[in-house]
Amino acid sequence: MTAYGASLAGGLLIGLSAALLLVLNGRVAGISGIVGRLSQGIQVPVNAAFVAGLLCGPVVYRAVFGQWPEATITTSPALLIAGGLLVGFGSRMGSGCTSGHGVVGLARLSPRSMVAVATFLGAAIVTVGIMRAIGS
Structure with missing residues (x-):
């Protein structure tokens, strides 16, 4: 494969x-x-x-x-728990998660899902940038 x-x-x-x-x-x-x-x-x-x-x-x-x-998990349990809580809060606030908005919502051309996915990706990019800056 x-x-x-x-x-x-x-x-x-x-x-x-x-x-x-x-x-x-x-x-x-x-x-x-x-x-x-x-x-x-x-x-x-x-x-x-x-x-x-x-x-x-x-x-x-x-x-x-x-x-x-x-x-392979390379971060602390505390950071994993905090991330999980933030994802849970965000999925409730955004009326759905990445699977619902990203997989099905985009396929259905849902404007709400397009905004949600753009927000997910933007937040992920910012988070990676911050975590890399902190880890350096």
């Missing part, structure tokens, strides 16, 4: 699952919304199946490639 093969396959699977959820269920595949509805007890079977599919991803990867996917 080429250097980009796994990323391409993953992207295709994400797009396929998002399209199937939208066509078959009429729901946008936004992970924050799916987890939020699951925690509220709304559409439990569908939302639980989607979350279970996400959690089974590494197991499927191991079955296909014979090893666990490699993940």
Whole structure:
């Protein structure tokens, strides 16, 4: 497999699952919304199946490639927790997360999603710049 093969396959699977959820269920595949509805007890079977599919991803990867996917975390647990809380707050404030706005919203040419994705990317660029300046 080429250097980009796994990323391409993953992207295709994400797009396929998002399209199937939208066509078959009429729901946008936004992970924050799916987890939020699951925690509220709304559409439990569908939302639980989607979350279970996400959690089974590494197991499927191991079955296909014979090893666990490699993940290297080079930052502190405190920074990871702070980042997770900020992402959660931002996804609530922006009425969706990168998966809902970026994958499905952009494909539907949603103006709100275009603004949200531009904001996500802009904030990410600024954050990387700040973190590199602090780390230097």
